[in-house]
Amino acid sequence: MTPSIVFLSDFGYRNEWVGIRHAVIDRIAPGSAVIDLSHGIPARRPRRRALLLADSLPFMRNDAIALAVVDPSVGRDRDLAVRTGNGRLLVGPDNGILDPAWQAMNGVAQVVSITSEQHTLHPIAPSFHARDVLAPAAAHLAAGRALEDLGEPVDPDTLARLSACRSRTSNAAGSNARSST
Numbered sequence: 745m746t747p748s749i750v751f752l753s754d755f756g757y758r759n760e761w762v763g764i765r766h767a768v769i770d771r772i773a774p775g776s777a778v779i780d781l782s783h784g785i786p787a788r789r790p791r792r793r794a795l796l797l798a799d800s801l802p803f804m805r806n807d808a809i810a811l812a813v814v815d816p817s818v819g820r821d822r823d824l825a826v827r828t829g830n831g832r833l834l835v836g837p838d839n840g841i842l843d844p845a846w847q848a849m850n851g852v853a854q855v856v857s858i859t860s861e862q863h864t865l866h867p868i869a870p871s872f873h874a875r876d877v878l879a880p881a882a883a884h885l886a887a888g889r890a891l892e893d894l895g896e897p898v899d900p901d902t903l904a905r906l907s908a909c910r911s912r913t914s915n916a917a918g919s920n921a922r923s924s925t
Contacts, residue, residue, distance in 0.1 A: 746776045747808055748776060748777040748779055748886070749810075749882045750781050750800070750808050750809070751765065751779065751780055751813075752782055752783075752785075752797050752800075752812045752813070753783045753813045754784075754813075755783050756783055756784060762780065768875055768880060768883065769883040771883075772880055772883035773883040773886040776886040781796070781797070781800055782796065790906065793814040794841050794843060795844055797844070798845045809834075809885050810832070811836065811879065812834070812835070813836060813873075813874040814836075814841055822838035822857045823837060823838070823858040823877045824838050824842065825885065825891055825895070826854070826855045827853045828849035829850025829852070829853050830849045833882075833891070834846060835882040836878065837878070838857075839904050840904045842903075855900055855903065856898060857896050860894050862893075863881060863893065
């Protein structure tokens with residue numbers, strides 16, 4: 745059975761963005777079900793987004809790949825593929841969104857920065873990493889590609905934590921807060 749991809753984003757439901765990610769996944773991993781966890785989480789709510797993902801993991805198949813793209817700075821953060829201590833695969837930006845999920849799944853066993861030219865769409869648009877990097881990476885994993893084929897190893901101690909993500913986006917005046925993807 746082909747692993748499913750559980751997709752969480754802040755793209756909303758009134759545009760083609762979610763559908764395009766589905767199409768990219770379908771081209772690379774035909775037959776992999778894409779389960780839309782949510783696409784309507786309000787912007788600038790990193791804790792809510794991260795906890796929604798972590799709280800949902802126990803209800804997913806063990807081989808399901810979690811794809812989370814909910815950050816106003818996608819394209820500026822590292823793009824990650826993570827294997828947790830209990831074998832769960834997570835794909836998303838290195839912005840803290842995956843932190844509660846990997847903590848709930850016995851930590852990080854292996855992590856790579858998604859840099860492989862063979863496993864991304866080209867050209868990579870600066871603001872469409874969800875389409876060009878993250879969705880293809882999740883699809884390649886669903887199609888059976890090894891995690892280490894997607895890019896270079898990353899030291900787990902260098903990964904963004906949720907507390908760092910929260911402090912970046914929760915200024916009272918909002919003067920340094922970034923706009924949503």
